[in-house]
Amino acid sequence: MNPRDLLDRAERLAATGGRGLLGIAGAPGAGKSTLAGWLVDALGPRRAALVPMDGFHLADAELRRLGLAHRKGAPETFDAYGYAALLRRLRTPRAGETVYAPGFDRALEQPLAGALPVAPEIPLVITEGNYLLLDEEPWRPVRELLDETWWIELDGEERVRRLIDRHERFGKPRAEAERFVLGSDEANARRVAPGRAAADLVVRGR
Template identity: 60%
Template structure:
């Protein structure tokens, strides 16, 4: 199924209604290549849904720290599937799925782009929140622990934009957070593009493809 952003809002509302009717939390996963607009779509959904009805838990909070990537020899591939704590992300989704109304909040990490590091315990998800939105590159990936993610989600979406626009956004993002124009372009068309190809191969596993303008 394909849909535009306005239809995505309606679909998210339907998922929220389902959660409220059943009394059981729902998890919506949004996958896509770097720069495709995952966080943009997630922010739009969170803004359009009733206040307090959803929480946003990005996969990027599970980035391995730079010191760990250096030690593992993976710093030049930051953003690849094996530069995340995938098992930790799976464990968090499992906690979010099984939380009961009387349970304490779940605290999730976030990724601080200005620091290029994850920050533990930054996002509070109260047990009463009926809908969790989670977004990231590898939600539909079938490598290692990533293969467990799809079964933990109630809906799996893939977001995409024209490739030229995606590249422009990525380059601008890297420049905004400190890379020189040349370094930003090299990273966007190098490591980021390698990861984008991996992500594109997972598109067929989505329940719906969301096209952003």
């Protein structure tokens, strides 16, 4: 499906007369944030808002307390219940009430509370993340809260190359970036792969 068709599909979700929620899922490095950001930019700030799942990363201090620092980015290192609660709130906007969603700072590798304002009149919220279609608790309710889900996929070698480059760009030495991607990130990629079959649309990344 070409970019114009994807934009048309998103525009239809924004034109239902209520608040639509579009989820973009896929393996780490597939291009979820790039596609989601492009759609929001193309639709404009009065018609769409971006709320990434990454804002629900647990802080590093909590990961250390739980003994999960080495698994950062895995499903169990997110506040899935909190994410689902935010989606429920976003589904039913209330007049005069701006919802403040958490963001994620890649330079700090930490979530940022209250970073993303979503005004009640915005007709479409786009969210993206690895685990939107993960058929495990506590992630399973997320799919039911989204009006439509897209799965983005990319050639495996290219996806891994981009992931390594991204980790290196944000401060990891090359060897450490490779170990993390080939270990943790690829384990997560295998875990989410069955979600492809549950998506409403499969998008080929570039």
